[in-house]
Amino acid sequence: MHHFQKKVAVVKSTTAETNVYEVLPNTEVEILPDYEEALRALDYEQVDAILADDSILLGIIQQQPGQYRLVNHRLTEEPYAAAVVKGDxxxxxxxxxxxxxxxxxxxxxxxxxxxxxxxxxxxxxxxxxxxxxxxxxxxxxxxxxxxxxxxxxxxxxxxxxxxxxxxxxxxxxxxxxxxxxxxxxxxxxxxxxxxxxxxxxxxxxxxxxxxxxxxxxxxxxxxxxxxxxxxxxxSLASIFDPVQKIFSILSTSLTSNWWHLGMAGKLPEFLCPKECVGQQDFVGFDYYWGISNLRIHRVKQLMDAAFGRFNNAPVWSGVLYDMLKFHAKLFPDKEILIVENGCVDVADGVKREDYIRQHIREVQRACNDGVKVAGYVCWSMTSNREWGLKFGPASDFGLYHIDLDTDSELKRKPTTAAATYREIIEKRTV
Known part of the structure; x- marks a missing residue:
């Protein structure tokens, strides 16, 4: 006996896209840009059904009577809402x-x-x-x-x-x-x-x-x-900016912030026992990518970075300064070490050497404001295998390039970024 899996269409960025894997766990999903595309896929038998709000489906049925029908029962109960700008x-x-x-x-x-x-x-x-x-x-x-x-x-x-x-x-x-x-x-x-x-x-x-x-x-x-x-x-108002700043900081340091919040005694005791509070010797965190606003294409770039598509990762150096200030306020008596910061050859249209300049400039800015920065480490000294990704310009963070796939002698070739980094170290400034 053959079992044929049903295929369901959902429209991108709708609650149907969010809920489909929960309400229909054994279904193959096709995510489409709009309802016209979803109907076209249904008409051409590329999908078996469309998952959407009942009012939307009723409207489609009303416009084209006899061509479609509602199946099954209501799967979720979801309120509609009208969104307005924050603060009024x-x-x-x-x-x-x-x-x-x-x-x-x-x-x-x-x-x-x-x-x-x-x-x-x-x-x-x-x-x-x-x-x-x-x-x-x-x-x-x-x-x-x-x-x-x-x-x-x-x-x-x-x-x-x-x-x-x-x-x-x-x-x-x-x-x-x-x-x-x-x-x-x-x-x-x-x-x-x-x-x-x-x-x-x-x-x-x-x-x-x-x-x-x-x-x-x-x-x-x-x-x-x-x-x-x-x-x-x-885009109607700039009053979202504080939310964006918090989002940018948290989006780049989700793991480390939980640790540091616990060490600072900012979490409930069931999450971090009180005997752990204040036990760290210094503050250390990584920083690579961030976004300055919640525009959809920037959020998508952040997701690209999360899935290893580093050449499209969003570059924004300003949040590194914000993170340094955040941790300095959390631990005013501790030194801060930036454990990792770096870039592939080109990300978000920014070359690696420019990325390094921009980010070290923010470190200097924080130092000038009194933040106790103990050190900065650029990742990576040489080419590396990044999380098992296919090796290439989009996954190579090395200041010195090594052709890991073909060069048996593993010869190191300095990149332009290596010269930039050397110059910054020698001058002790950007």
């Missing part, structure tokens, strides 16, 4: 109230009936507890603002918010900009003939505009793919 509770309150009114006024039921007329109206979605990145990363432990009473309908325009806030910028602009899908019928769809937008999330966006301006028409739609949503949201 007034904007968050406006969105919260718009969502509540959208549901409790009957507008949600009207929208669902309009777009999915052949489907029974489901139970009214429950209001989830709202949260924001401000709540999650609140460094000052400031409590979130309370949920306000449901406003009367129709909604009058909101009073002008405090100058400098995201809500005030929106009010000054005179319209709301909302990132939406434009290719999912019933959810977020743009008619190619008329250019008109329709769908559940379109109606909700108009409800938010009405909450802020007292007019549903004061909204402009920005069509995006799933993976573009958060990067576009981040």
């Amino acid at each position: 509770r007034f904007l968050l309150n406006a969105v919260d109230q718009a969502v509540r009114h959208f549901k409790e006024s009957g507008t949600w039921v009207e929208s669902f009936t309009r777009y999915f007329s052949s489907q029974p109206v489901p139970e009214l979605p429950k209001m989830g507890r709202r949260s924001s990145l401000g709540d999650i990363t609140n460094q000052n432990n400031v409590p979130s603002s309370p949920t306000l009473p449901l406003p009367p309908s129709p909604t009058p325009p909101l009073p002008l918010a405090k100058p400098g806030t995201a809500l005030r910028r929106i009010q000054n602009r005179g319209y709301l900009i909302v990132a939406v899908k434009d290719n999912v019928p019933g959810f977020g769809y743009r008619d190619p003939k008329t250019g008109e937008y329709s769908g559940l999330e379109i109606d909700l966006a108009r409800a938010v505009a009405e909450q802020i301006f007292g007019a549903r028409a004061k909204v402009k739609f920005h069509p995006v793919k799933s993976e573009q949503r958060l990067p576009l949201l981040r």
Whole structure:
């Protein structure tokens, strides 16, 4: 008896991509860029099914009746959310109230009936507890603002918010900009003939505009793919920068930071026994790659580095300074040793010799600020076998190149970076 494994399509950067291996563990997965590609793969029998939100699948079925059908039962229960920029509770309150009114006024039921007329109206979605990145990363432990009473309908325009806030910028602009899908019928769809937008999330966006301006028409739609949503949201304000800095530091030293936090007594005792606190003689860490923002292509580069594609690894020397300052604050009486720092021949368009200059410059900067740096070690003196990867320019960290695959005598040939490193050592400065 032959067993044929089913193949399921999911769209990149959706919750379906995140959950598919958990809810369908024995399924082969095809990750595609958008729903048009997923439907095309289904039509040509390249996949057996599409895993997606039920509202999205219902819209597809509604647009092409009789061609597709829903199978099995609902696999997960996932809340929908509207994301706003961090740091403005007034904007968050406006969105919260718009969502509540959208549901409790009957507008949600009207929208669902309009777009999915052949489907029974489901139970009214429950209001989830709202949260924001401000709540999650609140460094000052400031409590979130309370949920306000449901406003009367129709909604009058909101009073002008405090100058400098995201809500005030929106009010000054005179319209709301909302990132939406434009290719999912019933959810977020743009008619190619008329250019008109329709769908559940379109109606909700108009409800938010009405909450802020007292007019549903004061909204402009920005069509995006799933993976573009958060990067576009981040570009609206620089107030994510503290989160990015923390992410950059942690993303490059996940293992070592846990160790150092334990040695500094910053972890619960069940993670690090109290007798271990303060027992280290010096602080040592490695640093290679980092990112200065959470744009999707930079995060992908960081993942490339994690999987050994070092020629595409993201180069950002600034976080080395941040890490030195972080550890100096954690251990003000300890010396710091940078155990490893280095680069392949070219990474992220940066040559190895330039990488070394940039990073040692940050070490000098930290020293000038009083950080006790005991030493800096460049990895590696010669070519090496990096984690069993195929040997080549994308995996060779050596200041002296050795052709490990063909040269039986293992002759060392100095690279340009070796000369740069020698010059820095001789001059004791960049």
